[in-house]
Amino acid sequence: MSKVLVAGVGMIPFVKPGASDSYPVMGARAARLALDDSGLDYDAVQQAYAGYVYGDSTAGQRALYDVGLSGIPIVNVNNNCSTGSTALYLARQAVEAGIVDCALALGFEQMVPGALGTVFTDRPSPLERFDAVTDELAGHPEVPMAIRYFGGAGQEYMDRHGVGLELFAEVRAKASRHAARNPLAVFRKEVTAGEVLQSPVLWPGAMTRLMACPPTCGAAAALLVSEAFARRHGLRTDVAILAQAMTTDTRSSFESGEMRHVAGYDMTVAAAGQVYEAAGIGPGDIGVVELHDCFAQNEVLTYEALGLCPEGGAAGFVAGGDNSFGGRCVTNPSGGLLSKGHPLGATGLAQCYELVSQLRGRAEQRQVEGVDIALQHNVGLGGACVVTLYGRA
Template sequence: MVKKPTNKVYVIGVGMTKFIKPRGQVDYPEIGLEAAVKALNDAKISYDQVEFAACGFCYGDSTCGQRVLYQLGMTQIPVINVNNNCSTGSTALLQARNAVASGMVDCAMALGFERMQRGSLKSNWSDRTAPLDHVHNLNIEQTQPKAGTPRAPLIFGNAGMEYMRRYGATAEHLGKIAEKNHRHSAKNPYSQFRDIYTLDQIMQSPTIYGPLTKLQCCPTSDGAGCSIVASEEFVLKHGLMDQAIEIVAQVMATDSPKMLSTDAIEWVGTDMTRRAAKSAYEQAGITAKDVQVVELHDCFSANELITYEGLGLCAPGEAHKLIDTGDNTYGGKYVVNPSGGLISKGHPLGATGLAQCTELTWQLRRWTGDRQVPNTKYALQHNVGLGGAVVVTIYKKANNNFTQPHVGYNPAVEARPITKADYEKAASKKSNRAEYLAVEAKL
């Protein structure tokens, strides 16, 4: 069991960019700055008050976090760069939260960004052992795929097929997950894709592997997200409790030996999800039945199906029944991925976990307009990276007072770029700014 920290930690500010198709149009310093400025403005603080930062990205050199944050000021705080595969954003959030929960600092930032290459994920290194070589070898030995099959769809597709074989789910259930998430994303201005597709269109889109079609797979994306977390003392001192969201539980887990068994369902980190979810519910003092809204790591529709069970949203072997009853969307027991999820919102690896945090913060504040999940009390976040790490986080509103957005518009329903005035509110005092970065000239 993971011990619960003594000190409460609250999310006080969030922000994100639109998720866009990688075309080389924007670079990581620009998108990282936009997300950070939005989060600082939401928190009503400047960068001078941030005492620690964890910056997540998977594709980039060494100190990209510093390169982004120096645009706000060179305040000499600790900046930690994080890479934990697809769970990078939530890992950065965990680092920031731990810095506050331990009493080391009162205010910390978690920032995640990614500028990706187009097409299926691939390694940049050919002269060293791949971190997922053991899983890839199992996949190839057990399933004998066609040469050139993309690795990620291979792993998740085989897991989905094993679940179907074992419990009676069908390819149509996977298609229904994607249909739901594309439909949800139409109401999210930050989503990479906002088109609504019929189930037939999803099932008839090009086959990627096994039952997975193109519209059931997340795209590569560029984008950024940011969250500011703080101690209770900081929140009270700055009068932020009415907008604060408490992190009531947060647990990271890594793989058990089941990941290297011949069970394809376990190849996608299912056992670490079970472990993290169980510990998170214990920390929060709740069960899955107490949750209303979930942001779940649906890199492929098969992973959403499998993860329903891993998170305890249904009984073992009954994930497809949750779909049949409509208990994964509006009007049902849970609303899973109101943002559109990774399948439709997009998946810039370093930003995904922080975009999930942003959506759930907005949901708990009741800012999300026509995608609002009614009667939200507890929100659950699941962010997984193969190889492996998973972070499960549970949030609730700090009190029963509800405020309106104070930045001049509602960022939950309108995605605006930042202005020079936004930057000036967020940036540190001028004596800490480096003139050579010339941020103001870009805005």
């Protein structure tokens, strides 16, 4: 098995729907940035994995054909919100197994305003089982689906641990402070926890608008290579993927009677456990993490699923500032999905871009001191979870 290095990363600034270039322009630009960062030409790429959620078949080819026409395999990937990390997972497998020495993972999304919804209404939804369980546990079928899943899980958390919406508001305010340091984030204005609580209500008592990530357009990419290939071509060898795992739903998602499991909690626990075991580390060794904060509620749940704090310990973790600069584990220094934005296909690769930047010491105003390893968590309901550990090679 070959050691997998991250030779190059690229990311374009995320923007609101209607303000972006078209998806092929965004995708090609991110791919070129990753190639430029590595010092390689597109002709060196032996396979490419292109991730997107809202697009027609072979949109990956449409984006990459503007970068080069080399005849390589291009695989289109769709795994809901974990699409970008799924593309990264496939590229990593190909390099690690020695099938290729150089693989490109690309993610892009051209979104429209408003809450996520079903596109194909003339056939069964892939989320039917999730909706049925959510109907039973959380009710409110009039609420958009993603808000029901994560708002229901947040309400369950508040009831179980005796905390209020203020906890989620503090998480969102922290995201805005981090994003203020990130020129690639869509929302760079700082907001207070009070402003988060006073924003329009999406679900009375369970969620306000600022606790939800915005629909966003953007693209990001990563170039993965074997160690031998990097040395032959004089590429940088400073960042490696130390461990990676992908999980999907088990019976607990639908039979546990808990909304946190519907929202991917168990997938995260399993994936993180596999990564920690493979790398021989524990959550206490992690000093920086980019996690899937599609809603502030999910960030809180994920603290505990990743083992960053004990179950029920998120309020203390947040109150003590352990999720921010100067704390034990800087969470989403990029601003996360809540402030940086969430173009579904690009999100996982934007997380990769951020953590590679941190490990290279080039994150500028948002640089976390003393970073040697970094953890990435990306989840998509339906469902799949990818957890990736990066380290200095």
